[in-house]
Amino acid sequence: MATPDIPKQMRAIQVVGFKEPYQINTVDVPDPSKLGPYDLLVKVAVASYCHTDSMIRNGVFGTALPVIASHEGAGTVVAAGSSASDWEGARVMCGLPFHPCGQCQDCNGPHESWRQYCANIQGHCGVHRNGFFADYAICDARSSTKLPNEISFLSAAPLACAGRTVWRGIEQAGLAAGQWLAIVGSGGGLGHLGVQFAKKKGLKVIGIDARDGGLAITKSMGVDLAVDARQGKDAVVRQVQQVTGDTGADATVTLSDAPPAAALACAVTKMHGDVVQIAQPDDVVVPFQEFVFRDIRVKGSVICSPKESEAMVRFIAEQGVEVKTNVFEGLDKIEDLLELVHSGGLQGKAVIVVDQEQIDKEKELGAKY
The missing domain is CATH 3.40.50.720 (NAD(P)-binding Rossmann-like Domain)
Structure with a gap:
């Protein structure tokens, strides 16, 4: 059941033309009543910038525009489809693959490590469809990962692609x-x-x-x-x-x-x-x-399967891994982020805090990595 305080509109960083600057626009929030069985509506806490984002903006993947940028996101599930109701309220590292066919050898074959290779997939979040540089985003529970309390949103967003890969x-x-x-x-x-x-x-x-x-x-x-x-x-x-x-x-x-x-x-x-x-x-x-x-x-090799992703976050929670982040507060800071990325001085990952309140709350859980 949808949370009643989900707004109708939100801000988002969009690619509106190949090799053109990003635009920050007001767009509709995805309708919680139209979620597919495995869809998760996530209130984004942190979204990260990746080298692949520049490839998307240059048209390498032939993405249909406009599209919300960033394929690395983390946040809290505020609404979920009928087959993912147990995800509501969960802190998640969002999945990239969206709507695999569920019928091919990669989906159902003996190699769990091949799950992310479904050739009949509807697309990847932030690559072929809307991503996470926004207040809210939709991802697929089948490729997303619930976060242990030890892992922070600031780490989880870069881990969503860079870490998994x-x-x-x-x-x-x-x-x-x-x-x-x-x-x-x-x-x-x-x-x-x-x-x-x-x-x-x-x-x-x-x-x-x-x-x-x-x-x-x-x-x-x-x-x-x-x-x-x-x-x-x-x-x-x-x-x-x-x-x-x-x-x-x-x-x-x-x-x-x-x-x-x-x-x-x-x-x-x-x-x-x-x-x-x-x-x-x-x-x-x-x-x-x-x-x-x-x-x-x-x-x-590309990203990883759902079980491999679960193994990664368990490993980090137990062993401790430092994710180096360069933090920018708010979607308005996208140009500052890009200036650092293009300066050649970036160390680690550049991330945008979309919702500081979620980060403040997770400190009570003991997030330390």
Whole structure:
């Protein structure tokens, strides 16, 4: 049943034209009486900005406009569909996939880790349909995650995509405690989370970045070796082999979309090892010498399944992970946020607090991460 104080209209940051500035507009609040069985109407507390948001604004995904921006959101469920009534009042990390078909192999097959790959899905929140830079948003309970009290909304919003994505990437690397994982792009929004996940899983971590700030974050996260990619491939490979006993990393996760990143990831990985490609450059380029002759297996990975997402938040609640955030108060601060993003000085994730009251209330629950 809908909460009676839900307003009829709200403010939202919209993409109204490709390669055009965002606009803050007054739009209708989604009608709680028209929710689908698994739909959640969320009062947004925090929404985050991601590199993918720039791709959406540039028309990479052919999104129908106008669309409310941001695919990383967290807040409180104020109304829910008939099959998700137990979600009302829950603090949630909003899901991206919206309305999977429920019939294909990815939805119903034996691989739970494939659930997010449904090809017959209606779209992704903030990518193909309205997102979370707004007072209210709709997401799908089947891809959303209830938050433990220990995790704050300020952390949960970036975790909704960045966290889920790098969590699955590390899981896909398939390493055991004590093995070596290299992360190319270790000092970014995903990278600083990936380093922490990997270290707390007991892996030995090599962080590779090409920015002074990124290397500083990489070192502060406790990597076993930090390497400056600007030294060139040969120097980077030499340092990785020295620390790994002349073999190379057991697996590598690629988070950088710089043109040489995928090739470097393969070069630092031991023969017969795995490279998990998460970054999304227009072309993933690997010289055959690094790929064919060394039997490197490259596989893609994107966000994670519902159960993987649940495992991630449990892990964070138990182990503690620091999500570096640059906080902006209110939707009106979107241009200030973008100025920081484009300055090259962003460390961690840039987030907008949409509803301070929810953040104040969660402190009573013991939110600490």
